[in-house]
Amino acid sequence: MDTHPVASADEPPRQPARTAQDVRRIDYSGEGLVEADVAESPYLQARAWVDAARAAADERADVPEPSALSVATVDASGAPDVRTVLMRFFDERGPGFVTNLGSTKSQQLRGNPRVAAGLTWPALYRAVRFRGTAEPLARDEVEGYFASRPYGSRLSAWASDQSRPAADRAELERRWQAVLERFPDTGSDDDVPVPDFWGGWRIVCDEVEFWAGRSNRLHDRILFRRTGPGDLADPGAWTRLRLQP
Template sequence: MDTPPPQPSADRPGGLTGVSRVDYSGDGLVESDVAPSPYLQAREWVDAAVAAAGERDDVPEPTAISVATVDPTGTPDVRTVLMRFFDERGPGFVTNLRSAKSRHLGANPRIAAALTWPSLYRAIRFRGTAQLVERDEVEAYFNSRPYGSRLSAWASDQSSPAVDRAELERRWQEVLERFPETGGAHDVPVPDFWGGWRVVCDEVEFWAGRRNRLHDRIVFRRTGEGDLADAGSWERLRLQP
């Protein structure tokens, strides 16, 4: 007998059964409280999220960032990674340069990314162009990673098919024997196929949840050539929720 499809919830036609409404009780974001540049505003919120993660259990992985690219067919593709760089130049992440996202960005560098903190009723959206992170920055970050994380960069042919879990374990054992742990920062060299991407932003939007879905959306749009900290290179406006 075929299993009947799930039925819409009683209060929301076409909705998800058992999912309740939540009225957001965030502090919001009014113009008088917005920093003069998108970098300063983003820095404030990122630092607040990282601090909250150390004090409460409902802010896991505060630097988890969703990254959207476009594949060769024009189809969007999104995944979540960890933001490993963030300064006036924009947010950045590390990856295998042969991965699907790297191949997408090599062909079409347009990119969108989002930091979301549901329990804080905040999110930041970045839109712009991806650029490779400088090699010295990549190497400095790689050498700061735990030994196992450095090994995994060698063991995983990211985004390529694997026969089964045993194949991954075999590849791990191979690199474990190839690069034994010595306790030094350079016991595992940086792979030449491993690097990072940075979002050079054209637009940065700050979303703050409010009651009754009357959320705040403050967006900075590029008007000049300066970086995220150059207030004169951005116009600011409010979008309706």
């Protein structure tokens, strides 16, 4: 006697249970990170890894956007939010990115400046995690960076009311055409002015963690934690410890 239930015509077909064999697994064969090889400050260590990732991107197809930075904030209710931007600034003061100052991320950072961000390079088996407080970029830095953007990227800062709803793609195209006519390409860095509503944020870090993938999931995690005043390049402002993977 067949005791298996029969699905009705209105029920979708049942999917087979997912098994461990369906999960793709990769053994991370990275170089790792031992204490003897860690730089004396989080800035020097991060600088070395960022430069290595950018150099790899020039030679390999599997490191396509080495400056891609995931930025996590919280909204007014305390719910987390994350998105990926490009790290356009990085020096002893911390990583920075540009954005519309009316965007969701900017509104959330004004409400609660606590922020976390991460750079991840899967093909290199490396990642860097930053935690700290966001502060606005200085206007001269914003203006200097804006002038270096390609003409189309400068136009898009005007065309997009970032994070606001759009009726459809056609609306974006109409907005683009309007700013194209407003700011024709003259070949000058000054043909598109910096919008008042466009700027950026820098992360003043309290923690910087370096992750290096190893075989058998026995990864290396080296954490720099702030213990005093000073920037990322000041060894005296940080203590270093190893975290278990």
